[in-house]
Amino acid sequence: MKNDTIAAIATPIGVGGIAVLRVSGENAIEIAQKITKLHNKDAGLHNLHNAESHKLMLTLIHQPNDENDIIDEALVAVFTKSSYTGEPTVEINCHGGYMAASTILSALIESGARLAEPGEFTRRAFINGNIDLTRAEGIIDIIHASSELGLKNATNSAIGRLHERINAIRAEGLLLAAHIAAIADFPEEIEEMEDMEFISAVKNIQISIKDLQDGFKTGKMLRDGIGTVIAGKPNVGKSSLLNALLREERAIVTNVAGTTRDTIEEYVNLRGVSLRLIDTAGIRQSIDAVEKLGIERTISNVETADLVLFVVDVSAEITTEDLSIARLCGGKNVILIANKSDLPARYNHTELRAALDLPDVEVVSTSTPSNGEVSGVPELESIIAEKFKLGEISGENVYIFRERHREALLRAGLAVERLIEGAESGVPRDLLSVDLEEVLTSLGEIVGTTVQEEIIDEVFANFCVGK
């Protein structure tokens, strides 16, 4: 059944005051009708089929076979035209929490709807021409984007510029491919390009690809934020530092629930980029647990972090605990926070580095007394900004951020490498065109000139049920 009717809960389970269910397909209205009783002033309509499109109506939602077995009171809207999916759609806004929404979903399924697969609403929107593939991907990016610049990078103008860049590289490659083809097909009429010229043209392509590849870190940082771990033994002032960061930056972005919904990440906006303070909620709430789990917990956090803020109490003696954390930080992107600098310090910065055996790490002195003046936070922010070259990031540049794009560029890059190697060792051009074509198809995947089923699957696999 291509157009069977699907239903799902479109809002996260268990969060918020209302939950939204979406029903889409040829029989959406008919199916919704089976569990809906119109309220008072709309009762004259008798039937959802008569309802005005895009208008919310107060209704009672009941079990399919018993009008008096009420499940919830809900606002219902019917979309007969220009719905998200392009199909007849009914949206039911019921009370939040788990029970109401899931009971209504069961009632819908009992009435003939099928539970939607992940991404199925967007897939239908796509088939019905409401969105194209780039927009489908863009929707995912917007769902995931964590900061202003990230959002800007995810919007269509940035996508347009990425496509321009890729197409320009492809054009250079196509020129070479056309030349190789022409000398093969018209050997008596066309002169072959000199090796030097050929290789330098390929190297230009290599540079362009590398430029784009280099933007991935930035792009990913824009989209996901800078994963930051505040590490340190208990009572050195980690939570106060966090609070200071949050306080300094009045625009606290939000509490974003992660996919597993059991860890909370705090976002702090730093010059347009998100500082994603990982798992700090956990650390704050269970200092004991940290003590119990010791270094183990910190290990995994530190390992995956983009940035570690290693906090020590500069007024106290360095302990073995500090040293073991310092060892973890070796080789990572670390800023050493000499906290409690309002108290008499036992170490200056040089001594601190030496004591912790972190010779090249930058040190910032901070103080975060709970009732006094906070200091050092602006300096810390400047250092972070410098470390991640935030000043160089411009909303006008293009940074790739999708894993799919990174992977395609990687393949293009490898193919270019082989191409140069082959050309330099005298492999005939028509053989090199195998690698050249790989460059072109890989880049084509990014701009959508190469269609592969896997790509389509991947795009839609990123959606969750209800989208």
Next chain:
Amino acid sequence: MLRTAKPYDIIIIGGGHAGIEAAFAAARLGCKTALFSVSLDSVANLPCNPCIGGTAKGHLVREIDALGGEMGKVADKTFIQSRILNRRKGPAVYSLRAQIDRRQYQDEMKHRLELQENLDILQGEIVKINVENGAVVSAQTAAGAVHPCRAVIIASGTYLKSRIIMGEYAVDSGPDGLFGANQLSDCLRELGIELFRFKTGTPPRVNAKTIDYSVLGEQLGDDEITPFSFESTVETMENQVKCYITYTNEETHRIIHENLHRSPMYSGGIEGIGARYCPSIEDKIVRFPDKDRHQLFIEPMGLNTEEMYIQGFSSSMPQDVQEQMLRTLPGLLNAHIMRYAYAIEYDCINPLQLAPTMEFKAISGLYGAGQFCGTSGYEEAAAQGLVAGINAARKLQGLPPVVIDRSEAYIGTLIDDLVTKGTLEPYRMMTSRSEYRLILRQDNADARLTPLGYEVGLISQERYDRFLRKYEQVAAEIKRLEKVIFPPTAAVLEFLKEQNSSEVSTGIRAAELLKRPEITYKALAQIDKAREILPADVFEQVEVSIKYAGYISRQLSHINQFKKLENKKLPDDIDYERITGLRIEARQKLTKIRPHSLGQASRISGVSPSDIAVLIVWLKQGKF
């Protein structure tokens, strides 16, 4: 007066290269077959170049041979000079080309047709094809003979309403003074078939005794001759003639410019569409004004004639201008023209009306092949004829169709291009038309297609066994080379030095050495003492397989990608109008062409990648 005449299974219209291959295939597969030609003296004519093969075309001839076709065998028997083009490039674009004795080729081919079981060849013009209930029932000659039949293959070449043009002079005529076929076009139109009008042209022929060879560059054949056919023996093959090279110059170009107004291409006297890849000399000069000279080849038309063909000098200029132009060329100052260059216009079909079997989608049992389908070139024609003949026979016998895909052969690429993309000018095969040219080499055409030819029934058991033996030898030699290790002895180091190859400090496998671009299989013999003497076509396979293994395997992985979309079949009953995510143009094109797979759909012009994405998702809907 109409009369009912002898019935046939399959009737072929036209005795050119397409009609011939169709006739042989149909007759050999057991169908009662008739081939009609307006003149039996024009069977297997080479009305343009006296040569067969060339870039990509040589590949086609090899493929035709591997499927059991005739062109390569007769070319090997009647060639007078043979050469592999692109020798200095990679093996994918090596292309075999042979100068042919035109008369001998015609005689040999006609004789073979006459000897073929199940095949009648007849002189006569077919003017009408009768269709009942959407299926072919008979074909009718101009003289009123109605031959009942179950299939018709039209291979009319350039003969449909053909018109010859030289400057201001134009005449309704076929090539080489033969009659055109003036009635069949109207019948086709009545059957609802869409016709195009294409144009092609040919250069002048001059008398050899009036050429001054002392100032011309020579072009010789290869010392070691490579045959087209798997069945030919090299030992008896010999080059017998030279070709010559000359160039146009400023004076030639000046004369052309001054007389452009008299060229029908520019004065509007020609309405047909010509091929960009086979331009007339006046086209070349207008389109490439920066080029101060164009290369021309002077090629003999045969051993028993003094006619010489001036390749690269096609023209539709008036006769007097042609004479002036020709006399500016070094070596041709006193050349006497025997046949003037001319342009020819003719009716052909929009090939989008055909299925990949070469059958018209709308008329059961009606097939097209060759220049009639919008191509140019003998080899392109022969390839289509062979496929049409095979499929017409198989349909009558209730067997599934044979469709060769793009990853298997240039033949598949050619036909897929025609029936999927269509063509707006005479279509010429080129290596660049294939995405998989490293796999579709001329040297492995036998490996790619002999099994299919055998399965279809056009390759004999004896030849098939010989084919299997060849590839057993290839496999054994590859295995041996992968095992043999050369220790870094003085002899080995000396050899490497001679070959300008880098030294080794430990033992190295023969296969590894062969992968170095500078080391050939032949040269390796110096240190590879244990090797057996192998035939050239065997060690050639060994060498290519080892040397380019990396490239080959990467291209094979591209082919796997291709096959994935190719294997995603599109149901026949899709209502594209209902898939609103498709752009309107895509919906129309898909409805018209009705591609059999997603892969084919993706190659239709007007169907964009995003339309394909929509189809992919549409096909999966409910199956995720």
